[in-house]
Amino acid sequence: xxxxxxxxxxxxxxxxxxxxxxxxxxxxxxxxxxxxxxxxxxxxxxxxxxxxxxxxxxxxxxxxxxxx
Numbered sequence: 001x002x003x004x005x006x007x008x009x010x011x012x013x014x015x016x017x018x019x020x021x022x023x024x025x026x027x028x029x030x031x032x033x034x035x036x037x038x039x040x041x042x043x044x045x046x047x048x049x050x051x052x053x054x055x056x057x058x059x060x061x062x063x064x065x066x067x068x
Contacts, residue, residue: 001057003068010051011067013040013058022060032060 004020011019014029017038023029029048036044039059040052052058058065 001064001066003066005068006052006054010053012048013038013045013050013052014048016052016058016065016067017060020065022063037061 002020004016013033014023014026017023017029017032018026023032032038033046033048036046037060038045040050041057042059052067054067056067058067
């Protein structure tokens, strides 16, 4: 599990995917999310604007990230 530190209260899911390098652009992030390929805290998440906070986990592309 890779830990990703944020400096703000939260980060939106699409921004998070770009930040981690999973998505190259906002369009890529949108496509990945809408395809149902992203799980947040074990549940499939299809909202680009889902707010991720410290302690949340994201599973995508065979990787697991924890927001720190």
